[in-house]
Amino acid sequence: MTRRVSIVDVARxxxxxxxxxxxxxSNSDYPVSPETRARVLEAARRLDYVPDAFARALVRRRTGIIALTVHxxxxxxxxxxxxxxxxxxxASGYRALICSTDRDPDKELQVVRSFRAFRPDGLIFAGGCVEDAAHVEKLRRGVGSLAVRGTRVVALSRHPTGVPMVRVDNVAVARAATEHVISLGHRRIAFICGQPNFTTSTDRLEGYRQALAAYGLPFDPDLIVIGWYTWEGGYRATRELLARGVDFSAVVASTDIMAIGALVALREAGIHVPDRVSLVGINDLPVASVVDPPLTTVSFRVRDLAAVAVRLILDALDGREIPQDTVLDFDLKVRRSTRPFPV
Amino acid sequence: MTRRVSIVDVARxxxxxxxxxxxxxSNSDYPVSPETRARVLEAARRLDYVPDAFARALVRRRTGIIALTVHxxxxxxxxxxxxxxxxxxxASGYRALICSTDRDPDKELQVVRSFRAFRPDGLIFAGGCVEDAAHVEKLRRGVGSLAVRGTRVVALSRHPTGVPMVRVDNVAVARAATEHVISLGHRRIAFICGQPNFTTSTDRLEGYRQALAAYGLPFDPDLIVIGWYTWEGGYRATRELLARGVDFSAVVASTDIMAIGALVALREAGIHVPDRVSLVGINDLPVASVVDPPLTTVSFRVRDLAAVAVRLILDALDGREIPQDTVLDFDLKVRRSTRPFPV
DNA sequence: ACCTTCTCAGTAAACGTTTTCTGCCCATTT
DNA sequence: AAATGGGCAGAAAACGTTTACTGAGAAGGT
Known part of the structure; x- marks a missing residue:
């Protein structure tokens, strides 16, 4: 195997x-004569030279890597x-390193730990992991040891302690979804909730409660059903709901994905959406407008969430002070999965 | 900022x-006394030492990175x-570095070029880029310069020259999809084709033709419509098909995603699937079973495709000879978007 | 003429690992 | 008692960059 071309080859x-x-x-503003510059540029071009990211990262204290954990x-x-x-x-010359945690706290710890070897300049936690105290503490230590090495950390849609976060107000989001169907006249409203160890789940459940309370509607535990944040989870939760035999004319799902699972379950049960049951989701993913019926959902620009997180990390790396809590707004997208009750 | 702990700290x-x-x-099998080993392990643990991936990659000739380009x-x-x-x-101790190319040949070149700085141990091209000769040549040079540095390259579902590939037989896949609706009695079968500069598109179109030919059906260009490999693409292509006013009772879509776009367009036009038009997709993505009606589609294990590619790269890195062409099999998943014609 | 200041480019010391040589010490063999 | 060899661990040279010094020469001020 031919040796790779290094900076000494270009120099020679x-x-x-x-x-x-x-x-x-490296485009520093160091003074250099035009002729020398041209000669070097030409040599680099001729040899097809690309600087080695590893050697560079070793001596600069920056790796150019932004790590991301997702479920x-x-x-x-x-x-x-x-x-x-x-x-x-x-867009800023960084590179994203992505790892899935499968919603498994142990795997999340392991992922964070394994990131340390790459000492990323930034770390974004997308999607909460399980937030029990012991785990948070372990995570804090893991993240802490990253931070010690200069990694800037930002959390996306979760509430860890001491880490800047960017999020939507999940309570308000779920409240908006619920109030939408209430305002359509629905009274018996089921709620498909995520696993309780995610703050997203508890926040959205709280929003649902607040909406009921605001309209003087009773909170009925029989209308609450819990599932994983997947299609399958939404499907199963809805089956369970149906099995209970309780009466309801609307379903608020914690996420679009769960809502689509619910849609499948309702369809299988011969329950038409929205004629017999209204359905509302949260997230406004592309897939939401493509199912039948197109899903009414609470929309927040998911991509903005992530883009803001990156921006914060970049700012922090530049030494700027960054806000501890950035809250993005949202709005309701009314499509065809909801309609007034009674018909 | 406190200095990071390095191997010299552990040594001290x-x-x-x-x-x-x-x-x-680094777990070499070098002989070392149990006491020394224990002392070092304990020191590393106490200092919470994690070896630096960059320094390590510099001296070993391996980076532990497998790069992946996707659309x-x-x-x-x-x-x-x-x-x-x-x-x-x-699972093998490697780390994936993923980049999107947006189906843009220029961006793909740029991505490949930017990968070189990280001299990944492996590179997987998923999803063809545009395959015109000039681009392939440029790409070959880019990839070549990677390969020179020891990167093993594998292509996923595309036909570049001289690169081992793993794929399904796209001709056979599309043929199976088409033959399914033919065997249901359909005669006027539309085909939603991808952009012609992807080999996947031309292969699948060829499979469609072969199926028609095998059953003695005429090939009618009016039934072919071209679009991007997106929901939007499938949607628009179907609208165009409808605008032509040609008669058809079945649609074969090049991908599930396009098929779902088609589903939306047909629904909007008041054309029921499958009562008036049968629809079949390709890929069997999770979303295919979640739309209404659940999509009949040709299924191949997408994840296996990728897993095999990684396996090949690992084998190649171990110095083993790897096959130039690995073809995975597929099967038809009949769901509810297709039905016999005439009703 | 001499001192200062600039402009430009080279020398060499990091950065944090791995790995090839060495070499010590002790046990075993002759 | 000398020679051999194996187990164990240290010294030092990479790996490919960046960057703090250093310094040569030219230009400009007194």
């Missing part, structure tokens, strides 16, 4: 020292996040 | 040389691929 070719090559190629890159929500992080990173 | 703490620490921690990580098909690559890489 251009008959200058490696220092000069480095200075010219599952194959989940449409996190795929959107990943894409936005990738784009925003790349 | 354990009162041994850095060489010894390195040998113990768009937010596209469900490529998200599946990405997830599988991530899992398979991680």
């Amino acid at each position: 070719e251009a008959r200058v020292s490696v220092a000069t090559v480095s200075r010219i190629l 599952d890159i194959a989940d449409p929500y996190f795929a959107e996040i990943a894409r936005a992080v990738e784009d925003a990173s790349q | 703490e354990a009162r041994v040389s850095v060489a010894t620490v390195s040998r113990i921690l 768009d990580i937010a596209d469900p098909y490529f998200a599946e691929i990405a997830r599988a690559v991530e899992d398979a890489s991680q």
